[in-house]
Amino acid sequence: MRDPGARASSTPLVGGSAEPTLRDLSAPGRQAWSLPDLDVPRRNLDLPEMADAPPALPEVAERDLVAHFTRLAHRNFGVDLGAYPLGSCTMKYNPKVCDWAAELPGFRDLHPSAPAQLTQGILEAVVEAERILCELTGMSRASFQPPAGAAGELTGLLIMRAYHQEKGHPRHKVVIPDASHGTNPASVTLAGYEAVSVPSNAKGMVDIDALRAVVDEDTAGLMLTNPNTLGLFEEDIEVIAQIIHEVDGLVYYDGANLNAILGVVRPGDMGFDIVHSNLHKTFATPHGGGGPGSGPVAVVERLIQYLPGPIPTPAGDGAIVWEQPAASIGRVHGNHGNMLVVVRALTYMLALGGPGLERVAQRSVLNARYLEHLVGKEYAIPYTAPCMHEFVASAENLKKETGIRAMDVAKALPDYGFHAPTVYFPLVVDEALMLEPTETESPETVEALAKALLEIADVARQDPEYLHDAPHHTPVSRLDDAGAARSPVLTWFMEDSQ
Amino acid sequence: MRDPGARASSTPLVGGSAEPTLRDLSAPGRQAWSLPDLDVPRRNLDLPEMADAPPALPEVAERDLVAHFTRLAHRNFGVDLGAYPLGSCTMKYNPKVCDWAAELPGFRDLHPSAPAQLTQGILEAVVEAERILCELTGMSRASFQPPAGAAGELTGLLIMRAYHQEKGHPRHKVVIPDASHGTNPASVTLAGYEAVSVPSNAKGMVDIDALRAVVDEDTAGLMLTNPNTLGLFEEDIEVIAQIIHEVDGLVYYDGANLNAILGVVRPGDMGFDIVHSNLHKTFATPHGGGGPGSGPVAVVERLIQYLPGPIPTPAGDGAIVWEQPAASIGRVHGNHGNMLVVVRALTYMLALGGPGLERVAQRSVLNARYLEHLVGKEYAIPYTAPCMHEFVASAENLKKETGIRAMDVAKALPDYGFHAPTVYFPLVVDEALMLEPTETESPETVEALAKALLEIADVARQDPEYLHDAPHHTPVSRLDDAGAARSPVLTWFMEDSQ
């Protein structure tokens, strides 16, 4: 089906048809590109491996291109449009001054191979961001090469491996709680380790006895996030760290939930040895529809030598130079990591300063606690410990009573103007709804969100069918995910072979 | 009703509630602003006329402010979202490179009182834009002071007045066709003239005999747009000009429709003496939801001396200086006019060059002619002359047959993804639908628009009630305009007294 033309009918504002793809909009001879004529004499170079024809890209005019992507933007929710209480993801408001910073030509148009002498400004930004990050996490030094949290995890695990290798005890197991994020076990495998799962106890925390049972001399270390994925502070954290340290294992902090504890308690002070931070969560760099992020890894003193490098380091004369850690695990990114994300994060850190960063923790917890209080009567909170910046509620009772599941509740929220929460994670809670309002939402927004959740429960009792079909006010309704996976259509070339 | 909180329920994407106002969102103590502390010693100045309290502005956090205005943007159609065939308004696509140009700090951060020696770059831009504009219109010089078309009209009329005054014959009447745009008669009044209307003939053109009948020694001049507001080229234009010139009147060209004739025929060559251009129509500067525009006035040699001034003029040494025309009517803008709009227009002119500008005329007429062809069977075209860049169709037949009026047709279009056409203008056509596709729409878009218009006629026959209630897929349905005018609520202070 070719449907060219720049109708606006795909915008939610004025209609509901699907937006054609660029290929549908393409017509031979249309053109958006514009380049000066070649200003050197054109020579016949007779190069090998030349293609007969250019690639089969669409041909569209600038006008149609702009309309297409503008309409697609109108089919997408973002933090700028409203609250996004997606648990574990810390979808807070991203200040516009950080956009300004990342657009500065001095950063944006800089080639990564320009030598340190010519790039002192951005190196200073990295050094400053490293200092603040280490102060907040209680670590000694950090590398900004890892471009996301998962890359940080892999990096941390490779540091663990290098540590044990150097000690002459290569080990094989890494312990992770059953409630951990999927990237944790996946990183463990990628790093060549075996993932050993440890269950949570009735309080939603690591079961200390179970932990003791799995930890031995073959344990390279433990990965943990605290507050954990249930939004609870692991109260026995020091005992846990001690158990691992007793076998000379290392304790890894998955920093996805750092938001809750900024300036309150530090991973380093709790006994962690390696910490990754998600700048795209805690430090307000926008998530970009799935990325880019930045997952710097910070370590305690004795692990500095293993960090990926080189790392910008102030030399005696004040100039910043690139320094390679003595026993570096090697490179984990093609260049220096997602540097412009670091610039955004630094802008945010400098704006907030110490007091502002502490307020982040306070108010993210305040908002979560408040939301939990407001919805707790309707959606059971499976654990009794007070939540931190997020909490997991269960729709299990609602399901028993009405057949309405956590997924249905989530799908109904957009009709009330909110993004959905995370559902069915962590796996230890049935019909889990994981809610994280973040500190940038006002009390009234939290109240409106609570009201919507309570109303949905009412509707579930009165008209469950309506909720089965929710959402009703979005550009598309529920999609056939099973069909998509059964006969995948991943590119428009595959459409043709359908 | 105070409804604070940053719910997103007002976005068409995810729901349909009204967006609260800033006042609803305001809460005491909230704050978006941020300024450094005063860095000079604070003195008690004891100034007179100090207020007791600051103004009653809303208090909102940056997060809520961003969500509010982003959601409001989602409630607004624009050219970037799709076709906008609003007749008389030339809502063409505005190239993004022009946005880039207007954001250049060298232009954007320039104070208007900086002397010519320090602002040669922008003065060169104005001089170059003037040259191109004069070449396109067949005029000798231009002033960019008028900030919009209507201001250009007033300026032109004041030039007429100065001309006759100098000749010792102050006159009192200005002739305008009955189909003219409302700004024409309004400007005539504002300039202290009496507006004399001349009717159109059966061909949709100025009735020459009627014109002769009203023109006399008290006629200061005539205002005309050509192609006229019916989208037709006034074929007797030279005769018309001659009639006016015979009584020493001046002929004013309302350049709102210049798009259709770029590089094809020039107002100067047809006999016009004064021409205003709407840079915000013809030269692709975006309309900004109602402005800013730019309405430069260009004149023939003998009228240069009356132009508003000063005007940037190249001096002997190549430097550009501000020059005051000898008998200038005086200032019509607080500074130099909408200079950044001129920068945008120049960027557009330089990109297109001569061939591109001629293509604008060709393809805007081609698209209009094509659309007229496609919809003409259903919506009667009241005149036989071929249309230029726009045309007026009539829904009179449809109304007789189904009761569905031009307004209903217009209101139904957004449901098909298009902006509505202009309706009930010009007044000489019953149930007028004035359609201007512009040259930046593809043939497929024009076809889709035609298809929508034909479908609406079908629906009119089958389900007129549905159309009475259209649009159905917009953030609000038809509004109570009468009620709004009867008891006006123009500010939130008036809400309180309701």
Place this chain on the structure above:
Amino acid sequence: MDFTPHSDADVTRMLGILSLERPEDLFSHIPEHARLDGALDLPTPLSEPEVMARIGGMSARNTAGLTCFAGGGIYDHYLPPVVRALTMRPEFVTSYTPYQSEVSQGVLQVLYEFQSMVAAITGLPIANASLYDGPTAGLEAVNLAVAATRRSEVWVSRGLNPHTREVIETFAHARDLTVIEHPIVGGRTAWAHDAPGEPAAMVFGQPNYLGVIEDYDEAVALAHDKGALAIAAVDPIMLGTLRSPGAAGCDVAFAEGQPLGNPMSFGGPVVGLFAVTEKLMRRVPGRLSGRTVDRFGRTGYTLTLRTREQDIRREKASSNICTNQTLNAVAAAIHLSWLGPNGIRETANQSIQKAHYLAKRIEQIKAVHIGVDSAFAREFPVLLPLDPDEVVLAMAERGYLAGIPLPHHYPDLPGGLLVAVTEQRTKEDLDGYATALEEVIADA
């Protein structure tokens, strides 16, 4: 470059359907001798990178980087990135005047909020959706007063922005209005209380062009005494701390709104603010966005009191304005909501404090004086022993745009330079300015 989507094949196909052969046939009904036969002297088309090089070069040949002490209505206030980012949303930028209210609720609601906030700062209940700029708003104010009073004489203070006075003159000339200027003494308007005549309006700046704070009560009382409308030209940022024209009893207030959300832009596009008493509502020029409901009772906004406007009322309209400065009004609304009551007050107070700090510094320079002996706010005239035009050029070499030379408009202030200060000027800027000025004068 070319922004038409049509390929050659498209054109051929369309022409074929229209039974035409060549594109030129589209124009065959235009009298042939009127049609252009030779090519015009127009530039050759440029590719996008070439256009950018060309325009970028022009931009670079302006000294926008000078530390700005020029004012006169256009001020270098802090413009937060968030205001700019929101203003430039394509839905605001690329839409037309919101006639079609169902798909224009965004612009309409912003304009309603703009009107509300202009009302808030001016202390007057009704504001319109923008005029071109401050001076042309002054013209509209005079036009309104003339229509409302049916009188043809206008009293203006010489302290009113000279460009506003010129725009009023241009208009008055055409309409045979008499404009009477009242002098300034020591910086303040010395109203000729017993001048003859029946003024339609009394127009004055608050603060006036020289930065001086006028006496509201005197002006308003005199105007009302004479049966005239009291019209104040205000500085919107100063309204953060000064008494509002509404509170002072003015009938009309207008302003150059640039300092709210708009870059200096070489003077345009900026935005005219316009506010009146409830009594004058139906005489307001330009667009008004009003609140109403749709057929389901949902709140919505629409252009209202349309019978004042040219497209309905034609020659009887209250003004000829059509395209206004909506996007600049959007910017102003966003900036005002960013500032809030405390931000606008702090901005005003810091600007004033810094202006007075600078004035004190300048006073210490030999042979230099402050040109007024009345209380000023954030702007003041300096009297120099040199030609101020020359001083501006010499100061530019030292990195400062020193101010606006006054002799062109105030020949009675031969060495006058109008110096404006905003909250953006740091102590370092102020001290540097004073030092540079001292040097320039010493060097002469």
Place this chain on the structure above:
Amino acid sequence: MDFTPHSDADVTRMLGILSLERPEDLFSHIPEHARLDGALDLPTPLSEPEVMARIGGMSARNTAGLTCFAGGGIYDHYLPPVVRALTMRPEFVTSYTPYQSEVSQGVLQVLYEFQSMVAAITGLPIANASLYDGPTAGLEAVNLAVAATRRSEVWVSRGLNPHTREVIETFAHARDLTVIEHPIVGGRTAWAHDAPGEPAAMVFGQPNYLGVIEDYDEAVALAHDKGALAIAAVDPIMLGTLRSPGAAGCDVAFAEGQPLGNPMSFGGPVVGLFAVTEKLMRRVPGRLSGRTVDRFGRTGYTLTLRTREQDIRREKASSNICTNQTLNAVAAAIHLSWLGPNGIRETANQSIQKAHYLAKRIEQIKAVHIGVDSAFAREFPVLLPLDPDEVVLAMAERGYLAGIPLPHHYPDLPGGLLVAVTEQRTKEDLDGYATALEEVIADA
């Protein structure tokens, strides 16, 4: 600054409802001795203008303004304003991974189009929705090959980007993989055809790091002969004119995608492209957007084949990637649609033509040579009689970023400097570069 909306009164009210007294009480369940008691050594908060001055100062202390001749994967191509404007739409920038498809159709459809266009340029039918960058995409390719072949040896060309080789090394070390490097001779890979071992993959650059065009057929035939996957690291812009890896029979292609729509950004964020044959579909790392229908039969898009991913499959996932580089992929998609088939070809051809023009100019400089004797595309090594690190600094003083010094990675090219050319370099730039280089060498 503070981006939390709460006023003090809000906090008090909320705490009250929660029966708490002070904000600190929110943390009273955290073991007390773990809690911080003293303040950390963190910066004092800054106002927005202060932050901007601070960060703006850092930006200014980088020489981004140099005319760029550095490449190595990151190139200074023309980036049209329209691509940037659309990419930075807040709906794209501020959304999360599109799990919730009903409100994420925008990002999902752009990713589907991105996948389609990556497939178009690589000539392979399946592409994913982005990886971190070129080198880490190389790691994923090796990981895929290892899993698909169940082998543990990897052959890489020394012509493969050294940073990609390093990333593969880091990973190989942890996984006990053997990496065998094959030498380059005269600029091209000299594959050791009869080397022993059972490689999982053969990985090479096309063009390779030195800019040289490799022999596809030889590499692909050898790989398939050995039972290995043929994996090409490509330059996306060069695919405008070079044969695609798919057409050449490769199993996997990956690329540093920065030149498509992304500024150089000091090397990140950029974007890794990744494409495979249909057979390898279920081994692809990272996200895939797939087309499907909603319950009314309307076309829609959704993340699909999710069972490969970490959040479903945990330790058995095909990769650990979660957050990827979506926004950079959005930029690439928009740029590719701006370029179209002819724009990407013209960009490629102009870059190549200009590179060869420059090479000819440089060859004429005394004591300077081109470091390869095979056909190159838009990048080539220059052999200098001086330390290339010093030359880069000297050239910077003349306004050029001269290239990437090679000795760090290729000690066998002691005076080597890798020079890259894009369509943006004008004849004036090229001539100027050659002249400056001549001067630098003469001055030494």
